[in-house]
Amino acid sequence: MKIAQIAPLAESCPPRLYGGTERIVSYLTDELVRQGHEVTLFASADSKTRAELVPCCDMALRLNPAVRDPLPYHMLMLEQVRRRAEEFDVLHFHIDFLHYPLAAAFVDRMVTTLHGRLDLPDLPPFYSLLPHYPLVSISDDQRRPLPMANWAGTVHHGLPKDILPFSPDPKDGYLAFLGRISPEKRPDRAIEIAARAGMKLKIAAKVDKADQAYWDGTIGPMVASHPNVEFVGEISEHDKAEFLGNACALLFPIDWPEPFGLVMIEAIACGTPVIAFRNGSVPEVIEDGVTGFIVRDLDEAVAAARRIHRLDRAKVRATFEERFTAERMAQDYLAIYRDLPGLRRAATRRPAEIVSDIDLRAVA
Known part of the structure; x- marks a missing residue:
């Protein structure tokens, strides 16, 4: 054809x-x-x-x-x-x-x-x-x-299938946020979840010109005031495997009708489960209790972060190979x-x- x-x-x-x-x-x-x-x-x-x-x-x-x-x-x-x-x-x-x-x-x-x-x-x-x-x-x-x-x-x-390798044992055990700094992606939620769960958060994200004021007025000050949060900045495809593979979970705390959410399947390709808010495509992509946890609010997200280690990363990767190649x-x-x-x-x-x-x- x-x-x-x-x-x-x-x-x-x-x-x-x-x-x-x-x-x-x-x-x-x-x-x-x-x-x-x-x-x-x-x-x-x-x-x-x-x-x-x-x-x-x-x-x-x-x-x-x-x-x-x-x-x-x-x-x-x-x-x-x-x-x-x-x-x-x-x-x-x-x-x-x-x-x-x-x-x-x-x-x-x-x-x-x-x-x-x-x-x-x-x-x-x-x-x-x-x-x-x-x-x-x-x-x-x-x-x-x-x-x-x-x-x-x-x-x-x-x-x-082989673009992001399976990572069975994350080295650092941090929570990850990957994508774009914008109000609908809710990086502020990610920072609060990590702080309340007592876990480290790494943010790898770009800041578009349209969202510079949101960074300057909201997210930048939050990052500065939380010692458990590290802002990595925009990363390349080469860096993504290590960033996602070494995380214990990806946070996807969206507040908008996400059309798909590519970062979710990038995470599960590494075997990294996802904690995602129930919006848009999330229930179609994440299998609750298998490839992550689908939550409705911050309390549920914090509880999910504390029990994320119970999920089998091999099953997370297997689901990727079955559904998202x-x-x-x-x-x-x-x-x-x-x-x-x-x-x-x-x-x-x-x-x-x-x-x-x-x-x-x-x-x-």
Whole structure:
């Protein structure tokens, strides 16, 4: 199958530092190539991929100080997609709805994964006007605000099986917070949980410009006033295995409808259980009492931290291998691709014996 993957340009694929969507696009792309498909990745030029790379900007836009407006770069990328669209059996977009003005020409072989929150008042009117464009959610909970949308399926994220090694015996036994400093991620809760549980907390997170005031006014002073808290800053993928693997638990104290929460499966890949607040996708990702504890408030979170050692880290890792690998993610997406109208029509025009799982080309 010839597949185009169209990634956001904020980060490279995979990102050097923080970046969930581009990381998943990278893992999906490489796994599809590994399974024998012909994949073209539209992304920033500093991306590393097993697919054909179409460079759409010199480097990840977030890391380029010369970039003021990301939109022109995405428009240039879409022009490259438009020119090559007829080459592909499937076009898979990860850029929200930026491609919709072009979509009429290939809508029957197009799918769009929505990676962000959808509980925003501007979105239902928009998607109500375009209900025939197929969408993929990254959790069932994510799609609740848009029941009218054309949901082709839900595909939970996955990671390459060996990218984060299993860590059976965490060395330092600290609690970990990994991600982004923002009010909805609630690092303040993480600090309070650790303080009340009498445990060390390490925070590895980036501070976006939009959240600088929150850091300056709330989280920075809290870190300074709690000697048990260490702020590590933004870490690379190379550092993530050690950071998560040496933690006794990951704290995921969110206060928003999390669409998925990639850091949760990164933790369980290391065998590290997760203490997560019951919001958004959390009940779909975490098995309470197996891969962590799902809590409703700070008291429950503190109690969970004190008994986290009772969980079997080998079972945590085994659950990752069963549910959250890139291989499973790619297979789920392939099932959605094959159900697209353009591919179904192409399949009926060809002899059944030559229509295989590997090579299903949308040709007349």
